[in-house]
Amino acid sequence: MRTKLSEIKWHLMLTAIALILIIPIIFAISNSFKTLSDAYSNILNIIPSNPTLNNYLQVFSQLPFWRITLNTFLISAAVTVFKTVTSFLAAYAFVYFVFKGKNIIYFILISTIFIPFTVTMIPNYLTISSLGLSDSLLGVILPQLSDAIGIFLLRQSMRSIPRSLVEAVYLENVSHIRIMKDIILPLARPAVISTGIIFFINSWNEYVWPVLILKSQDHYTLSLALQTYVSQESGTEFTVVMAVSVMAMLPPLILYFIFQKYIIDTFTLSGLKG
């Protein structure tokens, strides 16, 4: 009975938190289908009184929207693939290779997580522009090919794989690439997938770095496109901003729904085994 009561308490609390988190999303979706005047007079109504698709159509007419979505996708995909692959390889080395100073190198690497972006922003910008890569997608991608958080998450997950499994393969005279492919990747798959998703979503939503590098509208990403509407002086077109927001958050949201099981697994596991 006591467990039941505390369970109910937990459920109530979590439901409340979930509601608080989801309200802005519902707000955005409902307002993206309202006319501007309807939005201003009945901003909290969830159901629009005159549902309209005009906001969405306006976005398509004013911006190279498909192009911008493609840019965002290309950057996010490249960043995700590179970060995941490099994190996986580094984590494998940190778990299964024996070399001098392994732990020190690892801790230095992990401590880079705590270096704020603003510190690396200017050196990175100078490097990219001296390479002649400003205003290019490659310039956005290049400084983001590896990530200490990914190494941390994947290392945790690999450490939870019993060592004897890998030793059993060592006895078969198998290459490291084959060990990764046959044993580690299948067993660490949930962690790899969720790490990838985290990278993808972060990159998808990234604003400050792309805004520094990308100048022309043809190279814009979705967050930059959103910003152009917000900062327009001729009265923000609030409902159009909501429409762009909804379209911008759809792909990561869909990804999350497909893979949510793995994401939760990874975080609970890395928490327990830490």
Add this chain to the structure above:
Amino acid sequence: MYDIKFQNVMKAYGKNVVINNLNLDIKESERLVLLGPSGCGKTTTLRMIAGLEEITEGKLYMGGRVVNNVSSGERNVAMVFQNYALFPHMTVEDNISYGLKVHKLDPAEIRKRTDHAIDMLDLKGLENRKPKELSGGQRQRVALARAVVKRSPYFLLDEPLSNLDAQLRLHARKELVKIHEMYHQTLVYVTHDQVEAMTVGNRIALMYQGVLQMIDTPSNVYNRPANVFTAKFIGSPPTNIAEAIVNEGKLIISGQNVSLPEGWLKKVKENNCDKLYFGIRPEYTRITTNYTENAFTGIVKYIEDYGNKFGVYFEVNGTEFISVCDENVPVKGETVYFAPDYSKIYLFNHESTKSIGYPEG
């Protein structure tokens, strides 16, 4: 050809020495059991043979070749791990054939070997199951099958039966010996269970704190222990060990004395030591309540009931002995007489704790 030889091998983790100057010859095709309490270095020894632990000092020969720097994969050993190390994402069949597939063996040969192992180890019908859908005994058999299909000349087993219940263990033990008799690999088996060691091994190497205590046949390890540790470790209840002095042909324990036969006196003289440890197994300790000449006198302190037998704890002037009896069991507080069977006793040097030897005949 497929023998294994440790020559002055030392293994240390930092400053912590876990194997100290190990010299051990394992003959081709024999079943050698590494036995000892946990933490004695037996698993480390096995892992050094597998190439999973580096050797700090000394040389390890396999098949006449120094293998210190040869990787595990090139040593051609098959190993069964304590936790079986089955790949959880593969089916039973894939687990068994994985090594063969990696080496790109002819598919017909892979099929043949896998089927044979599945048949032999009674795994039919389980081929497509994942390890988590198997019982402990089945997992253990899959691990065995995976090692068997490799047809390696070296077969290493790290406490392979420790996760099984007593009945299954008995069965698996027999199965293992059967497999060895079929393929005659050089088999090294690690266990802390002395019964397993006795039944599986042609020879037993007993280890303690990183030092090899004794290596011999099960019968000699049991009946002619080389030192106090061996005598105490092997057998249950453990061997009675008591400090003793030999003086003028008498064996003196806690102030009481009995005459020692000529053969033993000669041994004591040869070793030139009169301070000794006296040892005798509880099952060879015959005690009686009738007065006996040339016997130690003790008082019964405690009785344990084993079901078919009784353990009688008695004290000879403060030195505790245990005797196993099946009839004429004395009662607590009663006086008992204990005349040792001199063909079954052990005498150890007090200083080195090593056996002073055994009289002939």
